[in-house]
Amino acid sequence: MWAFCLSAFAQEEAAGRTVFLAGSGNGALDQHLTGLLQSQMGEGVNLRPITDDQIPMIGEEPVITIGPSAFSRIRQANRNVPILAMLVDRSFLDAFADRSPGRVSGILYDVPLIRQALTGKAILPHATRIALLATADSVELYEPLIDKLPAYGMSARIFLVESSDKLIPTLVRALGYGDFLLAAPDSAIYNPRTIKHILLTAYRRNRIVIGPTQAYVKAGSLASSYAPFPEMVQLASQFLDTYFETGEFPPPSYPEQFRVEINRQVARSLNIPLPSREDIAARVDRQLTVNGEAADE
Known part of the structure; x- marks a missing residue:
């Protein structure tokens, strides 16, 4: 059986490059990304779904993984496989990429926090102070951002959430400091169980929430930058x-182009005039270019 499979791989290699794909388990998402990838890579690439029994056999053929679970499944089964991760955050991938440079990389899914901060400032041009919520485990996520903000006329303060029952009291103190609340992809704080309470508390105090992702804008955040799938697939x-x-x-790298998702209903409720999504994204890009950040995100 092994000889047969290896022979099949060799035949495909002769016909073109082989790339394996480990899906997320979300059928619609996997199908959408597979279609985009195949269209982008063209007919010269054989994009094949990978099964668990094939993973130990992979040599130099690269594997695209969709999401952190797929990455972990491939990595645990064969640590020598060259992996290109998609839909993973920098905080998840960096340690693996550092240990296996050139063999593990990815198209980063989270939005650089400096871009999110500038998204908030594009909406509130007079904003100078940003409130940040963090746990002891996630506080380091914000340190690079805090160092960069003065170049853009802003500063930030981290408010440490010591336990789940102190989330709202800590949030209230944070909202009293910041012109807006910037949310990072920190699932200990921002998750389906807490987000409604965070948003209601913020809006009752006439403060907006930026981030952490496009999905949370639908839940009630005012805005978030995001990388479109076609941009990620192209990279x-x-x-x-x-x-x-x-x-x-x-x-590992971020795509070059980002877009902005906005919640106009929330903006109307808070009497905040919103520029167009395109105008917000353009303002952010200009600021990053002027300060030399665009290539370093």
Whole structure:
């Protein structure tokens, strides 16, 4: 059986490049990304779903993983597999990429916090102070942001949430400090169980919430930047080209283009005039370019 499978792989190699795909388990999401990837990579690439019994056999063929669970499944089954991760955050991927440079990389899914902060400032031009909620485990997420903010005329303060029952009291203190609340992808604080209470508390005090993701805008955050799937897929294709040419992936990176999702109903409730999504994104891009951040996100 092993010889047969290896022979099949060799035949596919002769026909073109082989790339394996480990899905997230969400059928609609996996199908959508697979279609985008195949369209972007063209007919010269054989994009194949991978099964558990195939993972130990993989040698140099790269594997695209969708989401952290798929990445962990592949990594645990075969630590030598070259992996290009999609839909993962920098905080999840960086340690793996540092241990296996060139063999593990990814198209980062989270939005750089400096971009989120500037999204808030594009909506509230006079904002100068940002409130941040963190736990002891997540406080380091914000340190690079705090160092960058003075260049944009802003500052931030971290309010430490010591336990779940202190979330709202800590939030109230944070809202008294900041012109808006900036949410990071910190599931200990921002999750389906807490987000309604956070949003209601913020809006009762006439404060907006920016982030943490596009999905939370639908739940009631005022705005969030996000990377469109076509942009992520285009960068993934470029990473694969580099891998096939050099045998190594570039380091994990964010897509170059971001868009902005906004909640106009929330804006109307708070009497906040909103620019268009395109105008907000353009303002953020200009600020990042002027300060030399765009390439470093």
